[in-house]
Amino acid sequence: MEGFVALACGLIIGLGALGACIGIGLMGGKVVEASARQPELMDKLQTKMFLLAGLIDAAFIIGTAVALWFATSNPFKG
Template sequence: MEQVYASVAIACGLIIALGAVAACIGISLMGGKYLESSARQPELMNDLQVKMFILAGLIDAAFIIGTGIAVWFAISTFLK
């Protein structure tokens, strides 16, 4: 049973870690592209900013959902 606990702990750690890395990379790339496009066309800055914040929320939501799934796996395994 200890092998199952160890495997679940490693899997939960990987889910959270890879989700965090992917979210950080996604938001940084999006922020860089936003700055580039704002510098090229400053008149579109407000419209682009709204879209950037919506996408940032969606990227963070995907990470938080992954964290919730990892916690769900951990709790369901350790409560048996």
């Protein structure tokens, strides 16, 4: 059973990192496109981008914390 917990923790952290990286990459690309179209909105877009990047990273960090919690307090240890 300990192997399944380690596998689950790896999947939680790995898929969370993959999702966060893809999300931030897509968002960054769209912000660059939008600021190229309307340079006068660049300050507002940059502020919103950093706010959203923090929220995306927060979801990944929470997932990592849950995975580490499962890894250290495994109820299946005998």
